[in-house]
Amino acid sequence: VKTQVKEQVSRILPRVEESVNATLEAKVLTRSSHSSRTSYVIAADLSEMELKKILIEKMEGNNESAHAEEPVQTTCQMKETPLPVYETGVDEQPIVQTSQHPEWFSLPRKPPSPDRAWNTAL
Secondary structure (H helix, E strand, C coil): CHHHHHHHHHHHHHHHHHHHHHHHHHHHHHHHHHHHHHHHHHHHHHHHHHHHHHHHHHHHHHHHHHCCCCCCCCCCCCCCCCCCCCCCCHHHCCCCCCCCCHHHHCCCCCCCCCCHHHCCCC
């Protein structure tokens, strides 16, 4: 019985080794490709965070310069400037003609009738 078991094991063992090696290789390849993808994602996240930090710092710098003291006037302290009045003199000239081109503003007499002869597909 021991010899039969040894023979069976010697036949099965190479197949088991091949299967285990193939599985390990697949796992290693999957892990390495996943780690490269993960490192890319981490690098992208870091650069995005750095850009956001720079943007926030610039915005804070702009806010500090915007808060510099400026003279403040209330509405009652401001002088009200009158609107300018322009003299055009149009009222003095009589209107001789209603329009230089009265045909531009006249209504058409009758709408044109459709001419279907131009298109033979209809």
